[in-house]
Amino acid sequence: MLNVNGIxxxxxxxxxxxxxxxxxxxxxxxxxxxxxxxxxxxxxxxxTGLYEQTSGExxxxxxxxxxxxxxxxxxxxxxxxxQNVELFGQMTVLENVMVGLHTKSKSGIISCAFxxxxxxxxEKQIREKAMHWLKFTGLAAFAETRxxxxxxxxGRMLEVSRALASEPRIILMxxxxxxxxxxxxxxxxxxxxxxxxxxxxxxxxxxxxxxxMDICESIVVLNLGEKLAEGSPREIQENKAVITAYxxxx
Numbered sequence: 001m002l003n004v005n006g007i008x009x010x011x012x013x014x015x016x017x018x019x020x021x022x023x024x025x026x027x028x029x030x031x032x033x034x035x036x037x038x039x040x041x042x043x044x045x046x047x048t049g050l051y052e053q054t055s056g057e058x059x060x061x062x063x064x065x066x067x068x069x070x071x072x073x074x075x076x077x078x079x080x081x082x083q084n085v086e087l088f089g090q091m092t093v094l095e096n097v098m099v100g101l102h103t104k105s106k107s108g109i110i111s112c113a114f115x116x117x118x119x120x121x122x123e124k125q126i127r128e129k130a131m132h133w134l135k136f137t138g139l140a141a142f143a144e145t146r147x148x149x150x151x152x153x154x155g156r157m158l159e160v161s162r163a164l165a166s167e168p169r170i171i172l173m174x175x176x177x178x179x180x181x182x183x184x185x186x187x188x189x190x191x192x193x194x195x196x197x198x199x200x201x202x203x204x205x206x207x208x209x210x211x212x213m214d215i216c217e218s219i220v221v222l223n224l225g226e227k228l229a230e231g232s233p234r235e236i237q238e239n240k241a242v243i244t245a246y247x248x249x250x
Contacts, residue, residue, distance in 0.1 A: 001026035001201050002047075002170060007056035009042055009225075016042045017225045019056070024170070024218075029192065029202045031212040033236075034222035035245070040205040041083065043222070044174050048080045049073050060170070077169030083178055083205075085155045089148030093139055093158055096147050097130040100165030130165055137161045137191060153184035160191065164200075171195065173204040177211050189215055213237070 002024040009017040017039045024030045032040050045051040047058055049070040057066045060076060068076075088096050134140045137157045142150060147158060156176065163171055176192075177185045185208060192215055196202055206212050212219060213233045221229040221236060223245045229236060236242055 001061060002203070003059040004043075004047065005057045005059070007043065007046060007058070008054045009039075009046060009051065010054045015225055017046075017053075020222070020225075020227050021056075022220045022227065022230055024201060024203055026201055027196065027199065028218060029196055029204070029216050031216035031219045032203065032205045032222065033207070033209070033212060033219060034228070037224075038222040039225040040222055041174055044080065044172055044205055048078065048172055074166055074168075077167075078172070079163045079166050079168040079170075080172040081159045081163050081174060081176060083174045085152070085159050087147040087150075087155055087158060087162075089146065091147055092143065093145050093147055093150065094127070094130055094134065094143040096158055097133055097161050097165045098126050100133075100162035101126045101129055133161045133165045136164065136194070138187070153180050153187075156180065156184075156188075157191070160195075164195065168200060170201040170203065173202065173206075175205055175207060177206055177208040185211060 004023070005021050007017055007020045008015070020039070020043060032043065034040055042051065046053045049068050049072070052067055057064055059065065060073075060078060063076070065073060065076065065078075073079075088099065091099075131140065131143065134143055137160060139154065139157055139161055142154060147155065150158060156179070160173070160176070177188055180188060189211055192202060192204075204212075204216075216233060219231065219233060219236045220227060221239075221242050228245060229239045229242050231239070
């Protein structure tokens with residue numbers, strides 16, 4: 001479904017990524033791991049249109065999406081979450097998820113300004129869809145809570161809810177377990193499983209190795225901007241180069 005081919009990124013004189021290639025199968029959960037500074041988030045930023053690569057190409061299905069802006073990628077079914085939770089703090093939980101449905105809205109400025117019947121019907125549908133995703137992620141009880149009043153773990157789930165609201169085909173998660181306790185991480189693992197069962201492909205950058213090994217079918221290892229290894233969790237656990245470079249063992 002997703003093909004990353006020969007991605008290189010140079011910042012000034014620093015090569016952050018060099019000739020990184022891998023593929024992601026539709027309906028799978030793929031993990032990207034590596035030490036701090038390995039280039040994981042830079043790679044995510046390139047795939048999702050926040051950075052432009054120096055060379056290389058990215059294909060979603062058969063379409064070359066290199067240099068597409070994030071909003072264009074969203075219309076094609078690719079969305080992401082961020083390492084740092086990014087919410088509209090003064091808006092309610094429900095309103096935050098409704099924002100995620102903006103790509104589905106067809107009402108124009110005039111119909112919104114005058115609240116014409118078509119716009120009101122669409123607004124109702126958007127609220128209903130947003131509530132569906134809050135129920136999916138276990139946040140329905142917090143629908144009318146202001147986002148900045150949520151505990152951190154719930155805020156992380158809200159960001160996932162908002163991403164899901166755009167009805168993506170593939171979602172990229174940047175360290176979704178960061179800052180979560182063990183119970184919240186277990187809930188996240190179950191949620192990611194439900195997302196995959198709903199037909200959405202998942203790619204995640206993550207430092208929690210227990211989570212990665214439990215839920216991922218394929219793992220890509222980066223080190224110093226280069227792909228060090230790619231394979232199943234067992235293959236990665238037994239890879240001597242990974243053990244040496246990533247785990248720091250001889």
